[in-house]
Amino acid sequence: MDKIPSLIPTLVFIGKMNSGKSSLINALTNQDISIVSNIPGTTTDEVVKRFELLDVGPINIIDTAGLNDESDLGILRVNKTKKAIKRASLLVYVIDSSNEIDLSEYDKLSDEKILVFNKIDLLSNEELDRLKNKYPLALFLSIKDNQSIISFKKKLTKLLQEQDSLLLSNINLKFNKIVHVIPIDSEAPKGRIILPQMQLIRECLDTDLISIVLKESELEDYLATNNDIGLIVTDSQAFKIVSKINNHRFCLTSYSILQANQKGDLNYFIKSINKLKTLTNNAHILLMESCSHNASHEDIGRVKIPRILNNIIGDNYTFDFKMSHDFPDNLATYDYIIHCGSCMLSAKIMDKRIKQAKELNIPMTNYGLIFAYNSGILEEATQMFKKV
Ligand code: SF4
Known part of the structure; x- marks a missing residue:
């Protein structure tokens, strides 16, 4: 559980026991991720799985035990559900539309959430229309209707894409060249560069910016012959020396300051x-x-x-x-x-x-x-x- 990389968006499915969360996850992912039965409380502990959503990439899905578990272990499980909510990029609140509609738990959730009325195949057309009129922003699904699952995927894709932002967003660059200063010292992991450095290099490639990757010992020579640098990004620990070499010629920041800008x-x-x-x-x-x-x-x-x-x-x-x-x-x-x-x-x-x-x-x-x-x-x- 603790090994999930949180950078990957996390969808947390939540709702009363037996609202069909687990079957919905199985239909969404096309796999038997969650244990499914019609006995309330079958998902007694949260289930975590990785799934690839086209146009978003890998996402984590957490199927929770629900918030209304009144069994002996209920408090522990509800606490686990609350912990999972804290890690959610997006909450998917699932309601069994064939049962009495109670949105009191949903209303209490302050995180970004999406309301899903499940099992609509059990409703009459009139009942479904009434629900749609009352909850115009909700999704109405049946795992027996593949088209509704496709719409669900599209909605999730849109909401998760809207959460994406770039390290260099809101920065006006004078030139399209980024100098990455990466010290290779005893702290540097052997044979690789660390994630923030990789992320920025990848972002430069995606956004047609030119990356120059060098060590702080190579910076002075490089700056001596180049005038077209949009930004120097350094590991924070090399700030002092990089600032001295740069001497206010070009914009300078660090990977973690870019991260503060991004998220x-x-x-x-x-x-x-x-x-x-x-x-x-x-x-x-x-x-x-x-x-x-x-x-x-x-x-x-x-x-x-x-x-x-x-x-x-x-x-x-x-x-x-x-x-x-x-x-x-x-x-x-x-x-x-x-x-x-x-x-x-x-x-x-x-x-x-x-x-x-x-x-x-x-x-x-x-x-x-x-x-x-x-x-x-x-x-x-x-x-x-x-x-x-
Ligand atoms: S900034 Fe450093 S400590 Fe924080 S998540 Fe990234 S690698 Fe880990």
Whole structure:
């Protein structure tokens, strides 16, 4: 369960027991993913599967036990369903249209959701028309009608595509050349480059931007003979040296600042940076990374960020280091949140985390902005976003 890469959109099917969620998933995916029977509560634990949706790519599907499980294990299962909801890119709320319509649970869900009336083959034409008139935005399906399943797929595709955004969205580039600065140091994984770097290179290919990939030691020579650079993007840890070499000639930022632009709330993150110095003694800080990876002696979250914090606010603070899906339900004990760039997290999930922080007025920022601030180049590394 914890191994699902969250970058892949996650559809969470939810609804009362026996509303036909599992059969609907099986019809959607054309596979027997979920155990199906007409005994309420057959899906007693959530079932997670990967499925390829044309024009979107791989998606995760979570079939939940439902929110109305009153069996002995019910509370545990309902809690699991609530956890799954937190990870959803999109909630699919399934109703058995042949039963009494109760939308009280659906109405309580604040995440992006789609209402699906299932089993419409059990309704008369008049009953179906009445429902359609009453719920004009809902979908009306029967797993016995392949056409309605195709329409369902189209709707899901549209909604998931609308959630996609680009790392370079809202940035005006003067030239179509992007210089990627990728340090190959002891922290670099052997034989590959990390996901945010890959994502940006792929985005450049998709959007007809030219990528120049080099190490920081090669940058000076390259800049000496090139004047047509739209943007330099560096690993945050090389900010200082790259900024010095660039000397304000070209726009400069980092991968994690681009991620904040793509799926964070860059303005909130920048405002929060300015609140860092106002943290009082004994501040309690949450350091959050969206994936688990082997920690090295120079690990960013466990070693480098605390070192920077010592530099900025002194050492009179405590921090919790959390990974993967362990974003705390209750943030009230924290005074400040520092998140990784979240390359493996979907925009929807990042949105939810930021919303949680904002509701409690807790400043939140990310690694890249902390590095930029500590290197004295926060203004330089974020100025291109202000022109928008
Ligand atoms: S820690 Fe965060 S930014 Fe780094 S690789 Fe994992 S998800 Fe991406």
